[in-house]
Every structure is written in C-alpha cells, then in structure tokens.
C-alpha cells in the first residue's frame with residue numbers, strides 16, 4: 335500500500351506567486367496600519383489597490399517593495415521569504431515609482447541620470463560610469479512615456495506630471511519582474527493623466543511587461559487591461575479579486591464610507607455620490 339501523499343501545505347509560494355501575504359499586520363506604536371492581510375498577486379496580473387486616505391495602501395505597497403517588514407504574518411516576494419532574504423538583492427528585481435522617491439532626487443540631477451542610475455540602485459549620480467546600453471535603455475524608457483525631450487533637463491525644474499513620468503521611466507529601467515506604482519497620476523492635469531493611463535494601458539497589454547500593482551484614490555485612473563482589484567478601508571480588505579467582480583457601487587461605497595454610484599464605460603470607470 336502506498337503512503338498517503340504529503341498533505342499540501344499553504345506555507346510556500348509556488349513559482350507563479352509574485353506577491354504572497356498571509357495574515358499580515360503592520361503596527362506602529364498603538365496604530366494598526368494594516369491588519370490581517372491575505373493577498374496573492376500572480377505572474378502577469380495587473381492589480382489596482384484603491385481606498386481612502388489612510389486606508390493602508392502605501393503600507394501595503396511598501397511591504398510588496400521589500401521596504402517594510404510585517405509586524406506579524408508572512409510575506410513572500412518573487413518566491414523569497416521576507417526576513418530570510420537579502421532585501422537589497424530582492425529590491426533589484428522590483429521597480430517602485432512613488433512621489434516620495436521623487437522628493438529624494440537632488441534638484442540638479444539630470445532627467446537622463448535619474449533614469450539610468452536605477453540600474454545601479456542609487457539616486458543621484460556619483461561615480462558610476464554608464465555605457466551605451468544604459469543610455470539606450472534610459473532613452474527608450476523616456477520615449478515610451480513621451481518624456482525623451484526632458485532628458486537634458488534638471489529634475490528640480492520639472493512639473494509634477496513630468497516628474498511622475500521620469501520616475502516611471504526609472505522604475506522600468508531595470509526591466510523589473512514586479513512594478514509597483516504609488517499614485518502615479520497624482521498632481522497630473524487631465525491631459526497628463528490621460529497620457530499616463532494610455533502608457534499604463536499599453537504596458538498592461540504587453541505580454542513581456544512586468545506584473546503590476548498600482549495604488550490610487552481615483553477610479554478614473556484605472557487603466558483598461560488591469561485585471562484585478564483590491565479595495566481597502568482602515569487597514570483591512572473590503573473586497574479583492576477580478577476587477578469586474580470587485581468594482582461595484584456597493585464595494586466602493588463600503589470602502590469610502592459613503593453612498594457612491596460607480597459607472598463604467600469602455601473599460602474606464604467613474605464614480606459620484608448618490
């Protein structure tokens with residue numbers, strides 16, 4: 335008689351699980367930033383995380399970026415368990431674009447240097463030497479985002495939208511396996527937002543593009559082609575799953591704590607108070 339098969343355990347991620355969180359909580363002082371998070375992002379999925387101010391979105395993204403350790407629970411990123419892996423090596427495989435990163439860029443740094451220094455994991459050019467491959471890739475990423483004409487400008491002289499596009503090009507520079515975007519459209523005017531949504535739509539449709547997670551407050555910023563969604567409120571998950579299942583007036587109202595009507599048209603969303 336053959337032995338019973340080893341029971342399947344839920345302990346290790348399988349190869350296609352890019353982000354895996356189990357019972358994850360983060361506490362600071364008496365505050366619970368996020369609580370009891372169970373979340374799996376699989377290869378090639380494109381997630382949007384939505385919630386009001388203070389819901390825990392940035393905390394979740396920083397956990398996924400290996401920038402923050404959970405107070406309790408398990409976090410596996412790209413098959414590596416947080417706490418048992420060199421986070422510096424892990425971060426090389428993850429692209430993160432956030433306005434917070436932008437505040438750390440020296441104002442006199444040239445846009446091309448902001449992008450190409452990503453390959454060296456540094457902010458601010460110091461003594462690295464770049465080769466033609468670095469230059470070519472940095473220029474190609476700026477081109478994708480319509481920002482190539484900015485290449486020779488100082489970062490400190492850019493508008494918010496131009497900064498966001500530069501930081502997105504930087505996040506893509508290393509060809510990351512996981513791309514994390516923290517409110518990439520914040521501060522953009524309508525045209526800038528639509529340019530960015532178009533760029534992210536193209537990236538989402540690219541079969542060679544990275545697995546993506548985007549944090550936003552606004553349903554208008556969800557690019558068509560994004561596959562999954564999570565709604566957060568007060569550090570907990572209100573709903574998560576396939577975008578079309580999650581994006582309902584009921585779920586949005588629960589997340590934002592007010593009666594909202596959600597409308598969708600041609601893959602885009604908008605919402606207003608009932």
Ligand SMILES: Nc1ncnc2c1ncn2[C@@H]1O[C@H](COP(=O)(O)OP(=O)(O)OP(=O)(O)O)[C@@H](O)[C@H]1O
Nearest residue numbers: 362365366367385386387388389390391392393394
């Ligand atoms: N170091 C900290 N100590 C105490 N509380 C914190 C700390 N960092 C964040 N918080 C609190 O945790 C909660 C979640 O913060 P987080 O930045 O993740 O929210 P968010 O959803 O990204 O918010 P926003 O949309 O305003 O950017 C907030 O109430 C915030 O004030």
